Structures are given as structure tokens and as C-alpha cells.
Amino acid sequence: MVLPWGPWWVRWGIVGVFVAVIAACIILLPPIRYRVFWYAVSSTEVDIQNGIIFTKRNVVPMRRVQTLLTERGPIADHYRLTNLKIRTAAGSVRLSGLDRAEADELCDRISRLTDLADDV
Amino acid sequence: MSEPSLGVALTQTRLHPIYLIIGTAKTLRQAIPFLVVTIFGGAPWWVSVALFALAMVIAIAQWLVKKYSVVGGALLLRSGLVNRSVQVVPISRITAVTASQSLTQRLVGVWELNVQSPGDRLGSAVTLECLSGRRLDELRAALESGDRATLLANPEPGPGPSTIQRYWAWRRTSMASASGNNLQVIAVLTTAEMLIATATGSSISLILLLVVVVWFQFSEYLPIRASEFMNDIVAPQGVVAVLVTLVVVAIAAGVVVGALRLNRFTLVRDGDVLRSSRGLLGKQAATIAISRIQAVRIVEGFSRMLLGYCSLQVEVAGIGRANVNQRMLFPLARTDRAESLIRRALPELPWPSQPLRALPARVRRRYLTLPLGYATGFTVLMLFLPGWWKLVAAIPLPLGYVLGVARAREARWWVDDQSVVLRWRRLLNRSTVIGYRGGVHLTELSSSPSKARVGVAGFKMRFSSGRGAGIRYMVDSDALLLLRTVGRAVV
Numbered sequence: 285m286v287l288p289w290g291p292w293w294v295r296w297g298i299v300g301v302f303v304a305v306i307a308a309c310i311i312l313l314p315p316i317r318y319r320v321f322w323y324a325v326s327s328t329e330v331d332i333q334n335g336i337i338f339t340k341r342n343v344v345p346m347r348r349v350q351t352l353l354t355e356r357g358p359i360a361d362h363y364r365l366t367n368l369k370i371r372t373a374a375g376s377v378r379l380s381g382l383d384r385a386e387a388d389e390l391c392d393r394i395s396r397l398t399d400l401a402d403d404v
Numbered sequence: 405m406s407e408p409s410l411g412v413a414l415t416q417t418r419l420h421p422i423y424l425i426i427g428t429a430k431t432l433r434q435a436i437p438f439l440v441v442t443i444f445g446g447a448p449w450w451v452s453v454a455l456f457a458l459a460m461v462i463a464i465a466q467w468l469v470k471k472y473s474v475v476g477g478a479l480l481l482r483s484g485l486v487n488r489s490v491q492v493v494p495i496s497r498i499t500a501v502t503a504s505q506s507l508t509q510r511l512v513g514v515w516e517l518n519v520q521s522p523g524d525r526l527g528s529a530v531t532l533e534c535l536s537g538r539r540l541d542e543l544r545a546a547l548e549s550g551d552r553a554t555l556l557a558n559p560e561p562g563p564g565p566s567t568i569q570r571y572w573a574w575r576r577t578s579m580a581s582a583s584g585n586n587l588q589v590i591a592v593l594t595t596a597e598m599l600i601a602t603a604t605g606s607s608i609s610l611i612l613l614l615v616v617v618v619w620f621q622f623s624e625y626l627p628i629r630a631s632e633f634m635n636d637i638v639a640p641q642g643v644v645a646v647l648v649t650l651v652v653v654a655i656a657a658g659v660v661v662g663a664l665r666l667n668r669f670t671l672v673r674d675g676d677v678l679r680s681s682r683g684l685l686g687k688q689a690a691t692i693a694i695s696r697i698q699a700v701r702i703v704e705g706f707s708r709m710l711l712g713y714c715s716l717q718v719e720v721a722g723i724g725r726a727n728v729n730q731r732m733l734f735p736l737a738r739t740d741r742a743e744s745l746i747r748r749a750l751p752e753l754p755w756p757s758q759p760l761r762a763l764p765a766r767v768r769r770r771y772l773t774l775p776l777g778y779a780t781g782f783t784v785l786m787l788f789l790p791g792w793w794k795l796v797a798a799i800p801l802p803l804g805y806v807l808g809v810a811r812a813r814e815a816r817w818w819v820d821d822q823s824v825v826l827r828w829r830r831l832l833n834r835s836t837v838i839g840y841r842g843g844v845h846l847t848e849l850s851s852s853p854s855k856a857r858v859g860v861a862g863f864k865m866r867f868s869s870g871r872g873a874g875i876r877y878m879v880d881s882d883a884l885l886l887l888r889t890v891g892r893a894v895v
């Protein structure tokens with residue numbers, strides 16, 4: 285028994301709606317997220333925007349980058365995807381679902397551009 | 405494994421043996437739940453003794469493995485019984501050094517040393533709990549020589565002595581002799597100001613909450629005299645008398661706590677560092693390198709604002725959210741004199757060249773959305789209250805409106821070549837952050853379809869302390885200007 289009250293069609297209707305919403309999120313959200321996400325790297329900063337309804341745009345000054353972290357799980361590894369985390373002393377920003385080669389190239393580029401002068 | 409002899413400024417050294425007592429007390433504190441179960445659960449006495457002996461053994465083992473050293477321009481701390489760890493803090497990365505003495509530490513003549521470095525927002529990078537004066541001096545010599553080695557490796561000229569040297573000079577110098585040593589005393593907290601700081605702080609309300617819970621839930625554990633006084637004299641007068649008594653107790657306890665914490669808070673400028681000292685029974689002295697300060701925060705709590713007071717804090721890498729005491733510049737200052745105090749303490753800090761910019765009317769209206777939304781929710785909930793209590797539902801909407809108007813009116817910002825300033829109100833507190841434009845580490849612009857439609861956006865900036873500042877709604881072009889300029893290197 286899924287719910288302890290109501291006729292069977294109400295109970296299964298609620299479950300159905302719940303499953304449909306989750307399925308819609310799984311199917312529809314990734315392409316929308318892909319369309320609204322962008323990043324730009326210049327010699328002085330990394331500019332990242334993401335978010336579907338509530339958009340957030342982060343700017344990380346290149347000289348503030350402390351460490352770069354790439355991570356990939358087994359599924360992401362299978363599809364040659366990588367998440368890149370750019371860490372500063374104030375916090376971090378994340379670039380999810382990058383192509384592995386693109387992430388490696390980005391990592392190289394940022395680490396070359398980062399000024400390692402200690403001005404924290 | 406022994407350290408290589410090359411670059412060893414201080415060999416591995418254990419803490420003062422008094423750590424055995426402090427360590428045992430710490431372990432026992434962690435074992436309180438077990439002790440409560442064994443003592444009140446009727447377990448034989450030897451079980452409690454065995455637990456105590458175990459705590460003592462753990463403390464001895466921790467003391468044996470916990471060793472600090474200065475090697476190759478870095479402070480190393482080895483610790484851990486099961487999980488061995490080595491903490492390495494390069495001396496050039498040390499942003500602040502804090503020494504403190506609790507009452508017990510003061511009685512036995514040992515110090516606790518906290519070393520701060522960037523990226524340790526939740527606490528100190530290294531804490532050495534028990535150091536005798538002699539060991540402190542050895543550590544001083546080692547850190548100074550390590551700092552010199554670092555300077556040789558990185559021959560960038562620095563103004564005057566290092567943070568470490570300044571700190572040790574501070575430890576050796578008493579406040580009485582401060583004026584004779586070319587130190588500039590910026591401000592000293594008077595007794596009256598200390599009382600105001602205590603009365604308008606959060607400690608009294610927290611203590612009140614505690615005593616109310618203790619009286620109504622655990623009154624049988626109170627001392628007999630206190631219990632008799634409350635039951636025989638106060639309780640017969642009614643609930644109001646009991647509450648008034650508890651408030652008086654909370655105020656008295658809060659004043660004592662405030663005196664212990666803030667007594668004779670003294671702020672001193674010494675060359676390129678700021679130093680503060682405070683405390684009645686326990687003593688605390690802190691040193692912050694001026695070059696590490698990225699911003700100053702003026703916090704006006706509700707009650708302090710009514711009295712015309714504020715507190716001053718600094719944003720420094722490694723001194724983050726966890727400890728208010730560490731980031732405190734001065735605990736209480738007249739709001740109209742805060743600027744002059746900051747200017748004396750930090751003449752390098754850039755101030756805005758013009759008055760702060762207010763928000764236009766179309767943006768101000770947005771500030772009503774959130775408080776009125778929450779207020780409507782509370783109003784609906786309160787309508788379900790029984791009887792006359794329903795009338796309480798009339799309160800949230802006017803309160804939400806007042807809060808929204810206040811937040812809109814008080815939000816201000818400014819940016820120029822050197823400085824960035826944000827002022828905002830959250831609920832009761834109003835904060836103003838004055839920072840170096842290039843000292844910000846992370847900036848964020850937030851938007852949504854409804855915000856974008858009316859040309860509004862939010863802006864946030866974060867410092868390496870992990871703390872931030874932000875304005876929820878402002879003109880989107882202004883937010884974009886801040887995003888484009890704040891945090892960039894100043895040419």
C-alpha cells in the first residue's frame with residue numbers, strides 16, 4: 285500500500301504525478317541547463333553563468349585562483365565527462381559536465397594564467 | 405622518522421606537561437555522556453575510575469605524539485593517535501597569530517597559541533595549547549629565522565619587521581610600556597562601554613534562555629540556597645516575579661561574561677600590524693598584519709543602533725565565520741566616531757570619495773516583495789490560532805512592510821578606483837563593508853526573469869575570510885558595473 289488513505293486511483297494518481305514530474309525533470313532539465321550554461325576565460329578572469337530560472341553569474345579573478353580540482357565518477361568517466369572546481373580562498377565555483385579534453389585544456393590554461401603571487 | 409638537519413630551525417618539541425591535565429579534561433568532556441550513564445545508571449564505582457584512567461592514558465598518548473617543529477620555513481605540527489597527521493603552515497602564509505591564557509593557563513603560566521592562515525575559515529591552522537614562556541621564546545627565534553630564510557628565498561622588500569616579529573615584541577611588551585615603544589594606542593574600551601556592549605550583545609538573551617530552561621526543567625539540580633530562595637520568596641509572588649528574577653540573574657551573569665571577555669579591550673597600531681588585548685581573568689592578545697586586511701565591517705545591531713553604537717570587524721584571510729572574537733577590531737564604538745577610529749587604526753584603507761549611492765524608487769519597491777510574502781504566510785498561519793490569539797495575525801504585515809521599506813532605504817553602494825562599499829540590512833542588523841576594490845576574491849550577479857523584466861539584479865562579493873557582502877536588489881547596470889570592476893587588480 286502506497287498511501288494509507290483515499291481510493292486507490294487517488295493514491296496511484298499522486299504516485300503517477302510524482303513519477304511524471306521526476307521523469308520530466310530528468311528528461312527536460314539537462315538540455316535546458318546545457319543551453320543556459322556558459323563560461324568564458326580571459327587572461328584576467330573566469331566568467332561563469334548558470335541557473336535556469338534564477339541565474340547566477342560568477343566572476344573569479346585569475347590571480348585569486350588557489351587550486352583547480354577535476355573529478356569524475358564512473359558514469360562521467362564512461363561518457364568522457366569531467367567536473368572542474370575552481371577554488372579561491374573565498375569559496376569555489378564549479379563547471380559541471382565538461383568534455384574531458386576541454387576540462388584538461390581549461391585546467392592547463394587557467395594554471396598558466398594564474399598569478400601565484402601571495403596576496404591573500 | 406627524524407627531520408633532516410638542513411633548514412631545521414626548531415627540532416620536534418612536545419607541549420608543556422600540563423597538557424596532560426588539560427588533555428584529560430578535554431577527553432573527559434567528550435566522555436560526559438558515558439559518565440552520566442555510568443554514574444546515574446548505577447554502575448559500579450570502578451567503571452567510572454576506569455573511564456577516568458582511560459582518559460588519562462589517551463591524554464598521555466596524545467602528549468607523546470603531539471610535537472611541533474620549524475623546518476624549512478614552515479611550522480609543522482605532528483599529532484594523532486590512530487590517524488597520524490602532519491600540519492604544515494609556511495611561515496610566509498601566516499596571517500595572524502593569537503595567544504590566549506585562560507584562568508587555569510594563567511595560574512600555571514602557560515599560553516595557548518593559535519596560528520591563522522588562509523583557507524582555515526572554521527578555526528586556526530595550528531593550535532598549540534600549552535607553551536611555557538621559554539618554549540615560546542624558542543619558537544619565536546625559530547619562526548623569525550624561518551621567516552628570514554623565506555625572505556632570502558623571496559627577496560621582495562617588506563616594510564619593517566614581519567608579523568611574527570611584531571607579535572613576539574607584543575608578547576614581551578606590556579600595555580603600560582606601550583606608549584614608550586612607539587606604539588599608537590588607537591582605543592581602549594571603558595568600563596561603561598563594556599557594560600553597554602554586554603547589555604546590547606547576544607550573551608544576555610542566551611543566558612536568559614538557559615536559566616529559564618534550567619528553572620522550569622531542571623530546578624531540582626539547583627543549589628539548595630538558590631532553590632530555597634526561589635521557592636520560598638520569589639515563587640509565591642507569581643510567575644512575573646519569577647521571570648523578573650531570572651532576567652536579573654541573566655543580566656548579572658551576562659555582565660560577568662562580558663567583563664571576562666572584553667575587559668580593557670585595547671587596540672594598538674604598531675607599524676604594519678594591529679594588536680589587541682583583552683580579558684579579565686583570562687588574557688587574549690591578537691596580532692593582525694595590516695597587509696592582510698581586505699575590508700572593515702561596521703555592524704549596527706538593533707539595540708546598539710538605537711543607542712548610537714556599532715561594532716567594528718575586519719575581514720582577514722583565515723579568520724572566518726567561526727570565531728567572532730578573532731575578527732573583532734573593536735567591540736563597541738559610537739557610530740559617529742567609527743570612521744575616525746577606523747581611519748586612525750587603518751589609514752591605508754580607502755574611503756569612498758563621495759557619499760554612498762542610494763537605490764532608485766523602482767528598485768526600492770522590490771524590497772517589499774519578500775517581507776510581505778513571508779508576512780502573508782505568517783498571517784494565514786496565525787488566523788488558525790484559537791480565540792483572541794487570532795488578533796496576533798494583524799502584526800506580520802505591518803512589520804513586513806516596515807522591514808521592506810527600511811531595507812530599501814538603507815541599501816547603499818559605492819565603487820571607485822580604490823574602494824568598494826556596500827551597506828545593507830538583513831533583519832535587525834545593518835552592516836556596512838568598506839573594502840579594497842582589489843581585495844575581493846569572488847563576485848556574483850544574480851538574476852531571474854522577474855528581476856530582468858524590471859532591470860534589477862543582485863550583487864554579492866566574498867572575501868578570503870569566507871564572509872561576504874551583498875545587495876539583494878539594485879539596478880542591473882550598476883550590478884554589472886560592480887561585477888566588472890570589483891576584485892580586479894588596481895592599476
